[in-house]
Amino acid sequence: MNSIPQKIKIKDIAEKAGVSAGTVDRVLHDRGNVSDETKRKIQAILNEINYRPNHYASALASKKVFVFCAVIPNCEPGGYWELVEQGLLRAEQELYDFKVVVKVYHFDQYSPDSFAEAMEAVLQQTPVPDAVLLAPLYKPKTMIYTKKMEEREIPYVFIDSRVEEANPLAFYGQDSLQSGYLGAKLLFSQCSDTDKIAIFSFFDPGQTLSNQIALRMDGFKSYVSKNNLSCKIVRGTLSANDQEENVSMMKKLFKENPDIKGAAIFSSRAYVVAGFLEKYKLNHVTMIGYDLLEKNVKYLKNNTISYLIAQRPEEQAYKGIKAFSEHFIFKKNVPQINYMPIDILTQENIKFYLEQSQ
Amino acid sequence: MNSIPQKIKIKDIAEKAGVSAGTVDRVLHDRGNVSDETKRKIQAILNEINYRPNHYASALASKKVFVFCAVIPNCEPGGYWELVEQGLLRAEQELYDFKVVVKVYHFDQYSPDSFAEAMEAVLQQTPVPDAVLLAPLYKPKTMIYTKKMEEREIPYVFIDSRVEEANPLAFYGQDSLQSGYLGAKLLFSQCSDTDKIAIFSFFDPGQTLSNQIALRMDGFKSYVSKNNLSCKIVRGTLSANDQEENVSMMKKLFKENPDIKGAAIFSSRAYVVAGFLEKYKLNHVTMIGYDLLEKNVKYLKNNTISYLIAQRPEEQAYKGIKAFSEHFIFKKNVPQINYMPIDILTQENIKFYLEQSQ
DNA sequence: AGCGTCACTGTGTACGCACACAAATATACA
DNA sequence: TGTATATTTGTGTGCGTACACAGTGACGCT
Numbered sequence: 001m002n003s004i005p006q007k008i009k010i011k012d013i014a015e016k017a018g019v020s021a022g023t024v025d026r027v028l029h030d031r032g033n034v035s036d037e038t039k040r041k042i043q044a045i046l047n048e049i050n051y052r053p054n055h056y057a058s059a060l061a062s063k064k065v066f067v068f069c070a071v072i073p074n075c076e077p078g079g080y081w082e083l084v085e086q087g088l089l090r091a092e093q094e095l096y097d098f099k100v101v102v103k104v105y106h107f108d109q110y111s112p113d114s115f116a117e118a119m120e121a122v123l124q125q126t127p128v129p130d131a132v133l134l135a136p137l138y139k140p141k142t143m144i145y146t147k148k149m150e151e152r153e154i155p156y157v158f159i160d161s162r163v164e165e166a167n168p169l170a171f172y173g174q175d176s177l178q179s180g181y182l183g184a185k186l187l188f189s190q191c192s193d194t195d196k197i198a199i200f201s202f203f204d205p206g207q208t209l210s211n212q213i214a215l216r217m218d219g220f221k222s223y224v225s226k227n228n229l230s231c232k233i234v235r236g237t238l239s240a241n242d243q244e245e246n247v248s249m250m251k252k253l254f255k256e257n258p259d260i261k262g263a264a265i266f267s268s269r270a271y272v273v274a275g276f277l278e279k280y281k282l283n284h285v286t287m288i289g290y291d292l293l294e295k296n297v298k299y300l301k302n303n304t305i306s307y308l309i310a311q312r313p314e315e316q317a318y319k320g321i322k323a324f325s326e327h328f329i330f331k332k333n334v335p336q337i338n339y340m341p342i343d344i345l346t347q348e349n350i351k352f353y354l355e356q357s358q
Numbered sequence: 359m360n361s362i363p364q365k366i367k368i369k370d371i372a373e374k375a376g377v378s379a380g381t382v383d384r385v386l387h388d389r390g391n392v393s394d395e396t397k398r399k400i401q402a403i404l405n406e407i408n409y410r411p412n413h414y415a416s417a418l419a420s421k422k423v424f425v426f427c428a429v430i431p432n433c434e435p436g437g438y439w440e441l442v443e444q445g446l447l448r449a450e451q452e453l454y455d456f457k458v459v460v461k462v463y464h465f466d467q468y469s470p471d472s473f474a475e476a477m478e479a480v481l482q483q484t485p486v487p488d489a490v491l492l493a494p495l496y497k498p499k500t501m502i503y504t505k506k507m508e509e510r511e512i513p514y515v516f517i518d519s520r521v522e523e524a525n526p527l528a529f530y531g532q533d534s535l536q537s538g539y540l541g542a543k544l545l546f547s548q549c550s551d552t553d554k555i556a557i558f559s560f561f562d563p564g565q566t567l568s569n570q571i572a573l574r575m576d577g578f579k580s581y582v583s584k585n586n587l588s589c590k591i592v593r594g595t596l597s598a599n600d601q602e603e604n605v606s607m608m609k610k611l612f613k614e615n616p617d618i619k620g621a622a623i624f625s626s627r628a629y630v631v632a633g634f635l636e637k638y639k640l641n642h643v644t645m646i647g648y649d650l651l652e653k654n655v656k657y658l659k660n661n662t663i664s665y666l667i668a669q670r671p672e673e674q675a676y677k678g679i680k681a682f683s684e685h686f687i688f689k690k691n692v693p694q695i696n697y698m699p700i701d702i703l704t705q706e707n708i709k710f711y712l713e714q715s716q
Numbered sequence: 717a718g719c720g721t722c723a724c725t726g727t728g729t730a731c732g733c734a735c736a737c738a739a740a741t742a743t744a745c746a
Numbered sequence: 747t748g749t750a751t752a753t754t755t756g757t758g759t760g761c762g763t764a765c766a767c768a769g770t771g772a773c774g775c776t
Contacts, residue, residue, distance in 0.1 A: 365732095367731095367732055367733085368732070368733065369732085369733095379732095379733085380734095380735085383733075383734065383735080387734085389735090411732085411733080412731090412732050412733070413733095414732085414733095415731070415732035415733045415734095416732075416733055416734075417733090418731095418732080418733075418734095419732075419733040419734045419735080420733080420734060420735090421734085421735090422734095
């Protein structure tokens with residue numbers, strides 16, 4: 001009646017080997033104190049049969065508490081990083097019974113020093129974290145701490161972007177170059193090859209921000225050059241906090257360039273530009289943007305933004321934490337480079353992506 | 359040191375209530391044999407505190423084996439339903455330690471009777487299935503069996519499409535109408551409003567096939583009429599098995615209508631048409647299709663197909679089975695209607711969706 | 717021979733829960 | 747009042763594993 005194939009447990013192996021469960025356990029966990037002969041015998045049996053440990057029973061018996069730290073930028077309400085944090089929390093909840101705790105550390109995304117401070121705090125906390133998930137916005141600072149973590153044998157996962165020189169347990173994020181390339185393709189599916197295009201970016205004097213946005217821009221440009229488009233590109237620089245200045249800048253830009261037909265912005269704050277386009281009724285301007293934020297969705301729905309390109313931030317964080325549990329609890333190998341799908345969102349399909357936040 | 363918030367277990371509740379763990383267990387599972395007074399006392403405590411049962415320990419202690427049956431069309435290699443079956447297997451593997459078995463029953467997707475046979479077999483098997491996942495291609499037959507399952511209190515989940523009159527535990531699938539609508543939008547982003555468009559469909563004399571494909575077509579048409587497009591539409595009917603006939607049909611169609619600029623096909627077998635377009639170098643024809651099959655992807659990559667619209671079949675099946683485990687094992691409520699995102703696939707982003715089959 | 721040391725191995729308890737069974741208490745009836 | 751019978755409650759074992767601890771035997775030493 002029981003249609004489950006009989007599972008093999010430690011006791012079965014012990015009987016087969018003519019030893020006790022304790023000895024098998026010692027071999028399984030490589031805890032020593034087993035004679036070479038016995039060890040070989042047990043390992044031979046393990047190779048023969050298909051022993052699948054019950055990780056749930058194991059977690060139940062083990063007293064080990066796992067502390068995973070996450071280091072991400074401050075979460076503005078409705079902003080990008082809030083979605084990331086939701087993914088962290090979802091993973092924590094799901095792993096609650098495995099005695100997993102996720103501690104989130106925040107830093108100011110415009111200050112490499114505050115990132116360093118957060119990393120210091122993580123590495124100095126007690127208990128020592130078992131693993132660290134981080135968004136490596138600043139390469140030099142990141143390298144300092146990945147090195148430290150490697151010395152201390154603390155596995156770490158990158159989300160959002162990655163530092164190629166480091167050796168994380170895993171990376172979850174978008175191929176930014178390709179997402180910029182796709183952005184161009186979508187924009188030019190609505191514009192003509194010869195149109196004038198405006199590209200907006202935020203003021204960043206110290207080049208502090210990661211290369212994600214830069215890479216998207218590179219991808220965009222590579223589409224233009226690869227397809228020999230003769231479009232003209234004008235640039236607008238936005239301020240992170242002074243919205244009035246932004247409006248006057250855009251007013252000026254569109255006055256001086258009344259022939260602008262398309263607009264692109266590679267950060268998640270497309271709504272800044274879209275709000276302007278809507279207010280000043282520049283309906284003839286086709287716009288693309290990035291990331292599924294409520295404020296962006298609003299403009300997608302009313303057709304100010306034609307396409308949004310998204311990267312599943314919630315899932316990145318969720319999978320990042322899950323990678324640790326796969327590693328520590330389920331003892332599985334985790335693929336190292338995991339590119340998220342580059343989702344294309346339109347008026348027509350956005351609804352179903354919104355529902356998707358699990 | 360232990361930073362886990364102290365978890366409440368049955369024993370804690372028992373102590374608080376001044377009873378034994380067995381009694382608390384009886385209340386938790388509503389197994390009777392508890393005096394009203396004791397029951398009230400325990401329930402009061404349960405309302406007060408936040409007791410979260412450890413479902414892993416629970417599964418460990420319970421001897422219950424869950425048998426979930428899945429009823430889906432036969433899986434041709436490389437075909438759509440193979441992806442669905444992969445999702446079923448992934449879910450089964452993940453739930454292995456919970457003593458969950460997934461039994462897959464197949465039927466001929468062109469024969470309602472064979473569907474009925476499969477459903478009969480499911481309902482007559484021993485042990486009686488705890489739940490049934492099905493693709494309700496045929497509404498009348500489906501209704502017969504959903505009624506039977508409701509009588510026997512066997513929960514069931516729909517994937518792929520749904521029957522509105524039934525009352526499944528959950529549904530996972532695409533909003534077909536909307537995916538047809540989006541298909542039109544994407545096609546006309548590449549074609550002009552006045553172009554001639556060819557729509558292909560497979561010969562289906564008995565109208566056996568579910569309304570999914572019909573709904574997509576309706577969605578397509580509603581886009582055309584809503585936007586007052588003056589395109590001309592010609593139709594081609596394909597045969598499921600006679601490829602030679604298909605080629606001659608298409609030759610004739612494109613000869614008689616040399617001004618066809620766009621092509622759409624609403625089943626998963628876009629490759630039949632794409633193969634023709636490629637072979638006869640009809641590069642000027644823009645084509646859209648459905649579903650992420652290897653054979654379709656080939657034509658997306660070489661630009662014969664401009665857009666593929668996908669619906670995550672693997673995930674539908676996976677989530678369908680997971681819905682049962684949520685229901686039975688984790689005692690969670692499952693949202694009933696779950697539309698999958700309508701993914702837009704292009705040459706530029708397809709790579710990352712292929713990696714995703716996890 | 718007696719002793720300690722060491723390398724190895726077996727045993728027992730606990731994890732949180734389900735469930736069979738034993739025990740205790742309440743109720744009915746002669 | 748005593749006995750039989752329900753009803754309610756407590757206890758104990760096992761699920762598969764981890765791990766502390768106890769036990770065994772070989773060996774070398776005085």
